[in-house]
Amino acid sequence: MQLFLDGIFLGSIYALFAIGFTLVFGILDRLNLAHAAVFTAGALVGIEIVTRLGVPIWLLIPMVLVFGAVLGILIERIAFRPLAGRHDAHFAGLISSIAFGAILLSLLQAMYGADTRRFPADIFTPTRVEILGATVSLLQVVILIISVSLMIVLTWLVAKSKLGRGMRTIAENPHAAAVLGLNVGRISSTTFALSSALGAVAGVLFTLNVNAASLGIGHAVELKALAVIVVGGMGSLPGALIGGLILGVAEVLAVNYIGSSWRDMVAFGLLFLILILRPQGLFGARKTREV
Amino acid sequence: MLVEYNSLITLIALTAILAFSFYAVLIAGQLSLAQVGLASLAAFTSSLVVPAEPLFGFIPPLAVGIVFGMCVGIIAAFILGLPVIRLRGVFLAIATLAFGEMVRIFLINQSWTNGAQGMSFPKLVGIEIAWIALVVVAFWFWRLSGSRLGRAFAAIREDELAATSMGIDVARYRMASFVIAGAVAGLYGVLLTYFSRFADPNEFSFTAAVDGLVTAVVGGVTLFVGPVLGSVFLSVLPEVQRVLGVDAGWIRPTVSGVLLLVVILFLPGGLSGLIPRRKSAKRLIVDPAARPDLPDLPAPGTELVRLQSLGKSYGGVHAVRSVDLTVAAGEVLGLIGPNGAGKTTLVNMVTALTPPSTGSGSVLGVNLTDSTKAHRLAQAGVARTFQQIKLFNRLSALENVLVGGYRITHDTLLRRLFFLPSARRFEREAVAMASAQLIRVGLGDKAANAAGDLSYGDQRRLEIARALASHPSLLVLDEPAAGMNHVEAGRLSELIRSLAADGIAVLVIEHNVRMMLATCDRIMVLNFGEVIASGTPGEIARDPKVLEAYLGSSGSDADSDAAAVLAAEDLAEVTAESVRDHNRGHADAGPDGRSNESGATDVEDNR
Numbered sequence: 076m077q078l079f080l081d082g083i084f085l086g087s088i089y090a091l092f093a094i095g096f097t098l099v100f101g102i103l104d105r106l107n108l109a110h111a112a113v114f115t116a117g118a119l120v121g122i123e124i125v126t127r128l129g130v131p132i133w134l135l136i137p138m139v140l141v142f143g144a145v146l147g148i149l150i151e152r153i154a155f156r157p158l159a160g161r162h163d164a165h166f167a168g169l170i171s172s173i174a175f176g177a178i179l180l181s182l183l184q185a186m187y188g189a190d191t192r193r194f195p196a197d198i199f200t201p202t203r204v205e206i207l208g209a210t211v212s213l214l215q216v217v218i219l220i221i222s223v224s225l226m227i228v229l230t231w232l233v234a235k236s237k238l239g240r241g242m243r244t245i246a247e248n249p250h251a252a253a254v255l256g257l258n259v260g261r262i263s264s265t266t267f268a269l270s271s272a273l274g275a276v277a278g279v280l281f282t283l284n285v286n287a288a289s290l291g292i293g294h295a296v297e298l299k300a301l302a303v304i305v306v307g308g309m310g311s312l313p314g315a316l317i318g319g320l321i322l323g324v325a326e327v328l329a330v331n332y333i334g335s336s337w338r339d340m341v342a343f344g345l346l347f348l349i350l351i352l353r354p355q356g357l358f359g360a361r362k363t364r365e366v
Numbered sequence: 367m368l369v370e371y372n373s374l375i376t377l378i379a380l381t382a383i384l385a386f387s388f389y390a391v392l393i394a395g396q397l398s399l400a401q402v403g404l405a406s407l408a409a410f411t412s413s414l415v416v417p418a419e420p421l422f423g424f425i426p427p428l429a430v431g432i433v434f435g436m437c438v439g440i441i442a443a444f445i446l447g448l449p450v451i452r453l454r455g456v457f458l459a460i461a462t463l464a465f466g467e468m469v470r471i472f473l474i475n476q477s478w479t480n481g482a483q484g485m486s487f488p489k490l491v492g493i494e495i496a497w498i499a500l501v502v503v504a505f506w507f508w509r510l511s512g513s514r515l516g517r518a519f520a521a522i523r524e525d526e527l528a529a530t531s532m533g534i535d536v537a538r539y540r541m542a543s544f545v546i547a548g549a550v551a552g553l554y555g556v557l558l559t560y561f562s563r564f565a566d567p568n569e570f571s572f573t574a575a576v577d578g579l580v581t582a583v584v585g586g587v588t589l590f591v592g593p594v595l596g597s598v599f600l601s602v603l604p605e606v607q608r609v610l611g612v613d614a615g616w617i618r619p620t621v622s623g624v625l626l627l628v629v630i631l632f633l634p635g636g637l638s639g640l641i642p643r644r645k646s647a648k649r650l651i652v653d654p655a656a657r658p659d660l661p662d663l664p665a666p667g668t669e670l671v672r673l674q675s676l677g678k679s680y681g682g683v684h685a686v687r688s689v690d691l692t693v694a695a696g697e698v699l700g701l702i703g704p705n706g707a708g709k710t711t712l713v714n715m716v717t718a719l720t721p722p723s724t725g726s727g728s729v730l731g732v733n734l735t736d737s738t739k740a741h742r743l744a745q746a747g748v749a750r751t752f753q754q755i756k757l758f759n760r761l762s763a764l765e766n767v768l769v770g771g772y773r774i775t776h777d778t779l780l781r782r783l784f785f786l787p788s789a790r791r792f793e794r795e796a797v798a799m800a801s802a803q804l805i806r807v808g809l810g811d812k813a814a815n816a817a818g819d820l821s822y823g824d825q826r827r828l829e830i831a832r833a834l835a836s837h838p839s840l841l842v843l844d845e846p847a848a849g850m851n852h853v854e855a856g857r858l859s860e861l862i863r864s865l866a867a868d869g870i871a872v873l874v875i876e877h878n879v880r881m882m883l884a885t886c887d888r889i890m891v892l893n894f895g896e897v898i899a900s901g902t903p904g905e906i907a908r909d910p911k912v913l914e915a916y917l918g919s920s921g922s923d924a925d926s927d928a929a930a931v932l933a934a935e936d937l938a939e940v941t942a943e944s945v946r947d948h949n950r951g952h953a954d955a956g957p958d959g960r961s962n963e964s965g966a967t968d969v970e971d972n973r
Contacts, residue, residue: 106456157631162760165455166397170583170630173576178623185616298467298572301460309456340471343464350461351449 077209078327084215086323088284091222092277092296093303093315094229095270101310102246102266105168109150110274110300111293112176112183117143117275118288119183122192129195132283136221136276143275144268150175151267156260180290191289194282218280225273230312232269242266246310298339302346308356317357321345371605372493378601379496380558381581385593386503387550388582393516394543395523397459399575403466404442404548405555406570408435410479412556413487428490431556432499439552440545447544451537466575473567484566491561499557500594503550506783507590512793513779514772519543521769524758531717531752533744533773533836584629586636595637649797650764650813652805656798658774660837663869666696670840670871671716676725676734677895678711685711686895688725695839698862698872700886702879702906704916704925708895709875710753713842716873717750718743730839745773749838751829753845753875759818763809763828766817767800770835774799803831807861822849830861841865843874847881859885879928883907891915907932 092114099107121139124130130138154171158164203210233239241262244252253259281296282288303322307314322342329341349356387401416431450461473479510516518539521529526536559565577600585596603625607618633639664670671693678686686708693699701709714720716729718740727734730746749770758766775796781789804810807827812820817828826846833841843862847855859881866872866887876882882889883903891899891906893915899906906912916929 100456154627161634163634166583167630167634169397169459170580171627173580174623174626174630178620178627181616181619181623184619189615294572298463301463305457305460336475337471340468343467343471346464347461347468350453350457350464354453354457 078331079324080209080211080215082324082327083320084211084219084284084323085327086320087219087222088277088281088319089296089299089303089322090316090319091225091273091280093300093307093319094226094312095273095277096300097304097307097310097312097315098229098233098270098273099266100304101312102242103155103249103263104246105155105165105172107150107155107172107267107270108169108297109154109172109176109179110270111297112179113143113146113150113271113274113293114278114281114296115288115290115293116146116179116183117278118282118292119187119192119278120275121279121282122194122288123187125194132217135279139275139279140272143272146179146275147267147269147271148264150271151264155267156263176293180293184290189290191287193286193288214283218284222277222280225276226312226316229269229273233312238262238265299342302342305346305356306349308358311356311358314356314358374601374605376491376493376496376561378597379493379500380554380561381578381601382500382594382597383496383503383550383554383557384578385581385585385596386507387547387554388579389507389585389587389590389593390547390550391543392582392587393523394519394540395526396540396543397455397579398462398544398547399459399572399579400443400446400462400465401547401551401554401578402570402575403462403469404439404446404551405558406466406473406567407442407469407555408438408552409555409559409565409570410473410485410567411435411438413485413559414478416488418488426490427488428495428556428560431490431560432553435552435556436549437552439548439550439555441548443545443548443551444541447541451540451544463572463575466570467572470567470570479567482566482568484564486564487559487562489560489563491557496557496561499553503553504590504594509782510779511590513782514775514777514796515539515542515779517765517769518772520761520765521758521772524760525756527719528752528756528758529769530740531719531744531750532770532832533741534769535739535741580626584626584636586633586638588635589638589641591641592636592638599637650801650804650810651794651798652801653798654802656794657802658795658799660774663837663839664695666694666869668695669693670695671727671729671873673716673727673734674725676712676715676722676727678708678715678720679723684895686715686892689892689895689897691890691897693840693871693873695871696866696869697887698866698874698885700882700889700903701873701875701892702877702882702889702912702928703892703898704928707892707915709892710844711895712892713750713844713873713875717748717842744836747773747836747839748842749833749836749840750842751826751833751844751846753848755822755825755829757817757825757828757832759816761817762814763817763820763831764797764800764804764813766828767803767832767835768796770803770832771796771799773836799837800831800835803834804828806834807831808857823851823854826850827858834865838870840871840873843872843876845875845877847876847878852880855881877925877928879931883931 096107096110099105117139120142121135124138125135150172154175155168158167158171161167203212204216233242241252241257244255244257245259245262249259281292299322303318304315306321307316307318322345325341325345326338330338384401384405391398412431412435415434416427418427420426421430446462446465450458453461474481479485518529518534521532521534522536522539530536581596581600582593583596584599585592585594603622604618607621629637669692671691673689673691675688675690676686677684677688689712701712703709711720715722715727715734718734718738721736721738722734729743729748732738732743732746758769761769776792778789778792781792801813804813807830809824809827809831812824817825820828826849830843830846847858850858855878862872862874862885874886883906886903888901889903889906890897891912898915899909899912913929913932916925916932
């Protein structure tokens, strides 16, 4: 039970990161590889905010959300919009987002150095609670609640709101959406903003969980998030949630029963299997080839 | 002074070789991130077989390592390719990335690699060997670019479906590019480890793969020197910054990042896009003597296509039901019918792009089954055009037609590697054949234009030229006159008649009923997936069921136009009959049911 809950906590953070990733892919058909840098930026800036201002967690999260959203708009404007209409936009977008991520990381290095940073030790009281025979910290419960509620809000937004309708129209056919009078540029920006806001918060929650943040944390999570969104089905929001939780639990179990050096094999083995057996993922729809 | 930069210059060569490994898959339109994993596998396994002393006294240890490493790269790429080759785009990238990570984790956990502590290698590679290897690799890709194999890769990159219908076995060629990339990656892995003398599996990480990809893309894939340019640019940049004294901690990655962003945003073809590109073929060769000797087409009247109660259903929807049809060499068979009648589905079955659900059929001796591949049929002599134009947009018009000649040309890569005169002769033959087709459709003066820049009508004609370049026995045209005015359509009609006169069987779908009545020997009318009428143009024009089908269709302008033409035909028919009634005894046999004049005046038919 303890293992299972640990897996869920870890998995919920993966899911929160992956859901932003898959949102951009599902709607705009772009893979934003700067997402990992946003994750790192969220973590480091979050630490900075708490250290400087000493704000409580319920204030920290909205601040990081806003910070992430601004980053997302920048990513869309700088790395993706100039490529619109190019035949290799797919491809160039991968590279330009890698470049944007590298710039962001180097700026973070300029501000905070390359060392590992932590939240001030006394910020969150380490209350422990017992659930179903397993001990968990209050912080972990808070992390789970925050990430799950953010994901629910996002799913609702995409499924029900006017903005979400616009997003889904663009996902179906960006050209037709523009003809219908939708402001494709603004909706794209908003999509990136939402995606990056979630990615930045995921960074903060991840750092709270392990209480250590360095420039490299984004990379490991990015690889796993790729696994998560493929397993869940590219572009599927519930898929990313379930995929994240599955991966979290599987990893914790693998560490416990196989050994930590093989932990990462779980993610990639799972990813590989899914791609071979069911390329559309658990929740993805198969796209048919047109003649 | 150069000694100071020895290691930098060697690394430039090695990085360029890695970039060539990415280039090998990128030119075929695939994004693979397995390269670094393959390199790692090759490097570490080669350490198990590289001897300390020359083998048999004269084979240097490094040669053993290189050959072994490349073989490992090839075999691993092949095994990886078997399951992943059918994935596309981002999915392929992620699957290959997963493979790379799995290799890394596997090697880390092996005792013979010393795991994360890494292992040392003897220093066997210096600046000379690295550059010799790079020159060999670059030479190989240079000679590839103008060969038939290189053209096939470009065709697959631009449009897989069109490439298939040209007779190119897409799956096999994609695998070939994968395996070539594997060999180059193996070479890179061995050279790198025997140069740096120390390696641990963690060096071959996702980051390293991304660096390799970035090098290839910054260099550009439009020209074979791209990887070298990318490597020089990205390797020298940090050095320049160091000399200028602007490399303090974070500044270096920032500047690199900004430059990378600038290159990717403002230089779409990468650095090699700056080099004015000499097109592999842009001049027509009009000398008829240069054309290749072509096998004879089947004798006119030979039955080439026979379909027996062929049908296709999607779920419960019958797109085509139980169609019987034959096409003979030298005849033009027209397929008409309102929108959604199942014409394109039928034609897709004839060209094996869609497997039939019921019935049987044979095309040029090949049976249509679930497993019939479109490229097999194309190699048997079927060529086609598409309703939605599928040209290789970034290739020139002439290059498009050259790809079309895939079926009747020879692979020239080996001959090109050794500069054999036959390579040049085959190339001349291919260009002469392509030129003849371009001129035939009236695009002789636009040979060097990119296909994507041509006007709509020209693109339709170019597609026909590309189909003709394969010297087909059966030509399938899916709405060739769409978007043409009636003067252009008239010329197209003449072209189709002349092709039939050459002995080609032509199966044509078209909404322009007037043109069809004037062009075809026989016409079949499809509605709701069924043949509702079939016969000579004259019989079709008089058949009330046909007019009804068009009038009853809720469809497009094209449908109502067709109805209008058919109604006019009817009217003319009635008038003609009344005239004939008047002059009983004077009625003559009339023309044989077709003519090249406008169909509206062509109403006579023998009874």
